Amino acid sequence: MHQLAGYLNSLDPAAGEALRIVSYFDVLIARGAGLDGLLRGAAVLSGTAAGAEIRGRVTRRAPDGQPLTEPADPGRRSLHRSHADWTVWLERHGEPQPHDEMILERLALGVELLRARRQHEAGLDAIVDPVRPVAERVTLLAERRIDPSASVRLLATHADATAPDTGAPSAIVPTRYGLLRATLDLTGKLATPEPAGLGTWTRADRAPESWDVAVVALRLTDASTPIVDATDLGAMLLLAQAYDPQSPHDDVRTLAALDPRAADILRTLAEADSIRSAATELGMHHSTIQARHEALTHTLGYDPRTTIGRMRYIAATLLLRLTAPSVPPRPETA
Structure with a gap:
């Protein structure tokens, strides 16, 4: 489908874009x-x-x-589709854009199918939605x-991961x-695709709590640890849940830079028993590592080899994994 969309786009950009929209919603x-x-x-595709x-x-x-x-401005509903018990719309000032009709049509189709499905079975997204009343x-x-x-517990995987074939x-x-x-x-016996974050076990009517920490756990996976269980995070889970990834702490910004x-030298210094053992592990001269230690201490604003320093480094490393790929630079000071 992607190849066909690309081919059509080279012949007729409008047709190629329409096919891309159809494919996007189909997925x-x-x-x-x-x-x-x-x-x-719909919002991403339409830009409104x-x-x-x-x-x-x-x-x-x-x-x-x-x-x-905030309340929607009725005057911005430039296009809408209605059914017996639902309405969908795009909010745009002025005239609709060329593909607004197609986007809204596919959105309406998706909602209609969703409603038909939920007449028999509500979606899991509703069960893990924290704003829904408990009742x-x-x-x-x-x-x-x-x-x-x-x-129960929730498992978090990437959107393109294969859904379990167990009926879960x-x-x-x-x-x-x-997404x-x-x-x-x-x-507790599901075959888990990798990477995956495992939420904590909780009552089914408190499923959003397990989902929230499963998402955190997924963000902490890497090549060496493709599955992370939120339970294993212990008290660090409280720190991760309280963190705002859109507003990184200065310690996080410094690590990201x-x-x-x-970063490898810093990790080794923080984990090694001594500066000499860090130098041996890194294959560097002791005096060179000593100089790098002093420079990194100045950059970080703390010594990563002290007890408090190690705590700050470990916390910042954890939060860096939860931060968006593009970390804003530290604001300039007067």
Whole structure:
């Protein structure tokens, strides 16, 4: 499909873009995206806010994918589609853009399919949504024949990860880190695709708590640790949950600015028993490592080999993994 879209785009850019839009929504729908995922897709593709009202409940997404909570301006609903119990729209000043109709058409189709599906089975994205009332979550669990007091945990994987073939509830869910796949684990025996973040075990009616930490755990995976269990984080989990990745701490900004070689030397210095053993591990002269230690201490603003310094370094390393790839530079001081 991507090759066909590229070929069409070379012949007829308008047709190529239309096919890309169709393909984009088809993938979202096939992967079980919920309403937020569909609105996010429409907003990203159109470059303007997308909204939906279903049985009196309004949900809106900005072009950057973030939820909009302020009241919508009725005058900006340049295009809309309505059904018996739902309406979807794009919010744009002035005339619609060339592909707005196609985007809205695919959004409407996605919502219609979503509603049809949820007449029989509510999406998992609703169960892990923290803004939903507990009573509503209990109802959704009951519809799936899941005891609200049952012990469950959520698994977080990338959106393009293969969904479990065990019948475990799974859906694409929008998060602050983009679209991720949520899977409800009732047994602890699910075959987990890698990488994956495992949430803590909790009552089913408190599923959002497990999902929140599963997302954190996924962000902490790497090539050497492709699966991270949030339970293993202990007290560090509190720090990770309180962290705002859009507003990095100065310690995090400083680590992000280090080049790979300096970062490797710093890690070795923080973990080694002594500066001499760090020099041996790095294959460098003791005096050279001593000089690098002093320079890094000046750059960091703390000594990574002291107890407090190691604590700051470990915390900053953890939070750096939770930070968006592009870390804003430290603000200039007067």
